[in-house]
Amino acid sequence: MPVTLCVLLWETEGNGDLLAAYEDAVLALVPEHGGEVHERMRRTSLPGEPRGGDPLEVQVIGLPDDDALAAYLADPRRTALADTRDRAIARTQIVRVDRVVPD
Template identity: 55%
Template sequence: MPVTLVVLLWSVDGCDDALHAYEDDVLRLVSAHGGRVLVRARRTDDDPSHPLETQVIEFDDRAGFDAYLADPRRMSMADRRAACVARTQMWPVTV
């Protein structure tokens, strides 16, 4: 059964470009686990209470999502993520 997630990301102050660069790199791994990035949108205002980036990501199944989360290449970027991502919210949806 497919797993579709909405992901909201807020950046550390002054790290908008670093967050996008990190996401560029980490989202390249999604397809290796049976996933697809359906939507990747960046906010157009300067309100830091709004997420900087909104994503909708779909995986063929929960196992693919779990494998993506455990991917050693993704895990090796944890320090980059910690330096630029202040907050994340994620939940499953249907589309």
């Protein structure tokens, strides 16, 4: 059964660029596991505007099934970047979602 994830990512203080670089690297692996990055968006704010508790990046990712998701998460090229991830990402929230199609 296809898996669709909404991924929300919060950066560690001052590491938005590092988070983006990490995500560039690991999301490039998704197609190799049969998946697709449907959407990838970043928070916008004006200089000096408070950002509150909003995530820096939101992604919608689709994979063919739970086995493909497990293979992506265990991909050695991805796990090799764990130190970078730990420095860049303060919090991750992953929500399984289904597309809502209007009647």
